[in-house]
Amino acid sequence: MSHLDKTPSMAPKQMRMRSPEAKAARREVLLEAGRKLFLSQNYAEIRVQDIVKSSGLAKGTFYLYFQTKEALFLGVLLAEMQAWVLDLAHALEQAVRVAPKEAEKGTLMPAQLAQIVVLSLSERLLFRRLLALLHPVIEENLDAETALAFKERLASLLAPLSGQLENCFGDFAPGDGLRFLLALNALAIGLEQMSRPTPQMEAILAAPHLAPLKVNFESELTFLLTRLLAGWNAGDVNNG
Amino acid sequence: MSHLDKTPSMAPKQMRMRSPEAKAARREVLLEAGRKLFLSQNYAEIRVQDIVKSSGLAKGTFYLYFQTKEALFLGVLLAEMQAWVLDLAHALEQAVRVAPKEAEKGTLMPAQLAQIVVLSLSERLLFRRLLALLHPVIEENLDAETALAFKERLASLLAPLSGQLENCFGDFAPGDGLRFLLALNALAIGLEQMSRPTPQMEAILAAPHLAPLKVNFESELTFLLTRLLAGWNAGDVNNG
Amino acid sequence: MSHLDKTPSMAPKQMRMRSPEAKAARREVLLEAGRKLFLSQNYAEIRVQDIVKSSGLAKGTFYLYFQTKEALFLGVLLAEMQAWVLDLAHALEQAVRVAPKEAEKGTLMPAQLAQIVVLSLSERLLFRRLLALLHPVIEENLDAETALAFKERLASLLAPLSGQLENCFGDFAPGDGLRFLLALNALAIGLEQMSRPTPQMEAILAAPHLAPLKVNFESELTFLLTRLLAGWNAGDVNNG
Amino acid sequence: MSHLDKTPSMAPKQMRMRSPEAKAARREVLLEAGRKLFLSQNYAEIRVQDIVKSSGLAKGTFYLYFQTKEALFLGVLLAEMQAWVLDLAHALEQAVRVAPKEAEKGTLMPAQLAQIVVLSLSERLLFRRLLALLHPVIEENLDAETALAFKERLASLLAPLSGQLENCFGDFAPGDGLRFLLALNALAIGLEQMSRPTPQMEAILAAPHLAPLKVNFESELTFLLTRLLAGWNAGDVNNG
């Protein structure tokens, strides 16, 4: 009779999460499941069903912790971003501490700053892929409250980093830190997409005459950030 | 069986397009319908059904001219890109002709080149949106042959433009024209996504404290391209 | 995206079947709907949509209970077969009890056995039609596990009946019971197809000169089984 | 441009078939294409498009020679049947000529007749598969005229063979030849289906405990025909 009928059997009920800590822990379990799944599949291939299965929870429980599937991945993105911001802030601090001799006000050269930034992103594949999904997919399906909370969180995360950047790089005026971060976001999104072809495209781009269309995320981002920073104040010169 | 109890409909049958020209014309009708629809909806919302309805053709006829929905939009993108390349090439030619006094070999300043490029994109909203869709959506669903043909077409379209750019901008070495175009692609993709929020996001970003997260495609691209070009050869200096 | 602008319908939601009994009952509701529909239409004409509509359930609910449309009809077939096996076993038992004088070990004559078998099938039109569909249609679209479960179920259903047949008919050696059942299956499939012409064919076969091509399921099966049983051990004679 | 558009190119026009011979030849080309395709695929997988492609003709041309796809396969079946009838008639003639000593009126034993019949079918796989398709598929989609023509042709093909059978087998009374052929048809249809499992089913039936459910067409048909013929007149005895 086993497979002639499909009816699923009962699963053991999970403990009730009463304390805030316990709830946060369960939320983290779901985030981690989403993270894990996203490492081996496309976003569109991941089903809520898979996430809960991988978490050992029930479908309904998912919606006790996240409003939608997108809200979960927004959570993953936020955590990744926070980690990245921390990383980058730390790396910047280190770099400035090491290099204060070059200038009175500890300042980095374009290539140095670019390198630090690229390094902070180079191992964060999950973050980059999620970033490229943020606008076209994730933000598409968010309730107003979650969206607002996200943007505020984002702003509060980027503000100190922006300030730090402005201190690290001599050509940055107030506001330029954030502007740089937004440019970085744009470049990361675009380069991430361009540098991650489908297997089919990869095969096609292997042909010598098409190879120039291939893009390497790290090297290209390094190149572009370096130039961008080097010319950061050039506009004034040309316009003036 | 299903095919057999079919009652012929009363809808007016369309003309048979037998000559290559007539077929190309009909293909163009479908492309145009896709273009029109894409102007007022998201890609995901557009159904093949809508395209054929808008063309006055039958569903099956669509598949006589395109393998998939994605193939049609690839066609639209290609046409848009061709038009853009022509535009830009022409604008560059004009600009160089006007500005030959500055240098023997007519050369543009970073801000000039940036402005020309941004101008060529600023009215091409369709092109920009399609570009942002190319990697995550369109290329995802293409057969190998179409994908190859597309990339080759792309390469052949970009090659002369790359050369022209190398002639227009003094700091460009051989190969830099294409590199610049790929960077432009990355920036355009990223900025396009960031600058086109959902209505909901738009409302949220209207709050003063979140306004800095807003991005304007043209002004930001102008800013970034100008700096990028200004610093184009900076890397060598810093690394040397 | 499509999933998100979904407006909940006003249709009455069905009760949640949480206990195994309740689930089995709902499964039976779907089986019964399939049965009913199959009585008045061809298999190919039946849509899952019709089955759920007739059950008052939603489309997705169907797939909670059956993997595919074929799996449902396999379930119907299995139930029919079980009922038939029971019927036949019972009829054989009755017949043997009545006729013990003829032989010490109660044994049936070919015509008697044939008649009992044909009788058991004669009112089971649904079963016969499904049997004729099993190989060309139903088994075509089954996952491996369901297929295996089905065959094992089949084997376990036929084994005791085979044994009983071997006891009922003097000429049957061990193994002949199953062999007879498989022959019966072949004959039933073939005769069922031949005896159920389309209305068009029926009209054509009404012509006197074509009438001999008409086949009556019961009479022909009776005739053939009787002869087959009568000659069951003949092979040995001829070969010997 | 090659694969970015799908538009097919012109093919050279075929010669017009004016003479009846030429038309018959083209008809035969189509039949042969259908035959060839059917050898390597399921009926349902064969598209008219494939048949014409394999014939080097255009789609429309197909419908100049056959009313429907089914009509073509009916044609194939008819040709196969004619060949089979010829084969069998010839084999019977041979057998009777060789064996006249046994009986005054040259007569075959059940096992002999069975063997001859099975032999005539054993290499005719195409014929057997088509036979099993005749009722459920082919006859389903025939216009009245074609259906009538088919049945008359069938009757005229079987009539002489029936007579011949009645002469070859002592127990056959007038009418029994056709009756036997119809029984043979039923058995062939059923056994053909049962003996040709899907690859999946084949794997499943490889398990020792399920092996008894496997059926071998030739051996089983031989067994059954032999017994059937041996008991052919038994009914009278039992009923009398």
Added chain:
DNA sequence: TATGAATGAGAATTCATTCAT
């Protein structure tokens, strides 16, 4: 006659989300 462009019905299945238990 031959061609091949045009037609359009047709249906199974998935899966995010809800909500009765």
Added chain:
DNA sequence: GATGAATGAATTCTCATTCAT
């Protein structure tokens, strides 16, 4: 809080047949 059964919208592409050329 947790569960998982129920919901139902949503959409591509195929392919036999027709018929204008």
